[in-house]
Each structure stands twice: as structure tokens, then as C-alpha cells.
Amino acid sequence: VTHVIVDISVTVIKKNAFSQCLLLVSAIMGERIEGWAFFNCIALRYIRLSKALEYIGWGAFLCCASLEALFLPSTAKSIGFDAFGHCRSMRFLILPIDTIEIVGGAVFRDTGIQQIAENAGVEYEMTP
Template structure:
């Protein structure tokens, strides 16, 4: 979901209903008192009413604990000016199911999305060079973690109880942790390599291209959209979950069918 700058600017800063959701339009104002530990501007009760957070253009850093324990937030959309997400920024956002990160994001600090238990997918832009320890730890439903091979992953970025690890073959110790986080990190970044998973890669990539996807479908057939990878995720799922995708599966299928009909007629 791409949101144009002019869309942001139509709104007054602060909290208001937008498309039927209680939405915070946030311009970087301090919401957490790091020195004394406590909420600023909005109290605990108000924070629990938010359903959507829009991070406005101009914000470069989401500081420590800014949206910690906003348990009813379902969606976060960041302007492309955001470069850093700090410690605990979205931790314990229990209802968070959709995150559109900044395309210029560079760094995610420890525990930033820890225990976001409704999050099923996250797509990291290639600009992000460093994801620190435990960033998605406790995100039990997380099955899609799309990340560039050049991104540095810290220790236990995801935990053993994460859906992605449960669907893998990694052994765990008596405490429920996998035994080698470096092996897991390598697997996360490389598991979709090879021609077998070309369509999975194309659909989960940053800014998927219709022509690339169409060429793969032309070679592999339309059934390739429904072929699961090693953890059971199909290219259709990658494409529908990908917040950076501006193309639709149905459009590609329609083009494929029309081209096939043209060949038959001719």
C-alpha cells in the first residue's frame, strides 16, 4: 500500500477517524519520556483506542518505546523518510497485522517489534542494512520474513516459536530456542534461491515487476502461483502480503490467458 505525500498532508496532525479507523497521524512528537519512563501527550487509555498509525513525511527516527503496548493498533504505515526504528518502538502491539516500512529504512533496533503476536508477514526494504537482536522475537504467527541477503541479522531475530521456524527443520534446545542463530539467519536470507523458487522471489521482492513475474509464469504455467515453498507459502501469498507490490495476480493471469487465446486463434 503506497500512500502519496499529498494524502498525508490533507490531515491535521493528531488522532482522528480515517476510513472508519481511529488513526494517529504522527509527525515525530515525543510520546515517551525516556528519562522518567512514562507517556507524554496521550495517556494509556487514549493509546489503547488507536487502530492505525500513520508516520508522516519528515520523520526520520521512531524513538524508544514510542508505540510500546498500543495493543489495538492493527496497521502501521511509514513515510519513506524514516531511517531508524529504535528499541521497543512497537513492542507488544498485540493486534498489529500489517506494516509498511519506509523504503529508506536503514536500521531496526532490538525488540522493536517483539511480541507483535498478530503479525504474519514483514518485508524489509534492501536499504535496511542492520536488524538487531530479537527484533521479531515472540511474533508467533510470523511466517513471511522477506529480507535482502546484504542485511545483517542479529541474534534470534525470530524465536523458535515463530511460525517460520516451526515450519522449518531447525532443532531447538530445552528452553525452546534454536541452537544456532547464525545458521537460521543464513537460511532466512537464502531459502528462496534457485530457479525452483524464482516466482516466490519475484513476488516477495521489493517493488515486484509485472514483466518479471509474467515471464516466469510463461515458463512455469499459472499453477506456479499456487506452489508452496519449503514452509508452505505460495507466490500468491507473497504477492498479496507484499506492501511494496503495485501489481495484482489477477491482472497477470488475465494477460496470460488472453495471450494464450491469441496464440490458439492465430
């Protein structure tokens, strides 16, 4: 599996759903992403999160070493411990500073983030 598009009717990506899918390059997904859902998907470069996303679980994208950018929608409420840890290619991050709760810590540890911007209700479109 190299590309995944999760149907809009699917609101939760369950724990370990795509864990260690080593060839997965892109994913378009729903409102809630549970822990370890995409753990160690080392080829994953592009994710498009639902504009209704509220929750990203512990270690959800841990060790996704090729992930380059992250755009969290203004609906994002909670990000779990180490959710994006060791995403070493990540350079750019947009997040809703006023509404998000970081649960635990180390959410962005060992990343290559060079620029962080606040999502102030700005619409975005990212193409793979």
C-alpha cells in the same frame, strides 16, 4: 489508536514510541525504528516499512503476536536482537540477504515463518 501513518519527514521512530498499544493494527513508518518501538502491540497485523529503512532496533516488534508478514527493503542494513521475537503469526519473510547484518541473535525466534525469500531489488506492494 488502531492505525498509525508516520509522516515522511519523520525518519526515526523512538524507543518505546508505540510500546504496548494493544489495539494498534497497522503502521506505516520511516527510516529508523529504535528498540522496543512497537513492543507487545499484540493486534499489529500489518507494517509497511519505508523503502529507505536502514535500521530496526532490539526488540522493536517483540511480542507482536498478530504480525503476519515482513517485507524488508533492500536498504535495510541492521536488525537488532529479538527484533521480531515471539511474532507467532508471522508466516512469510522477504529480506535482503546480501546487505543485512543481524546484530545479536534470536531475531526471528518463536515465529511461525514458513517461507523466506530474498529481496533482490524487487518492488513490492502490500495492502492491509
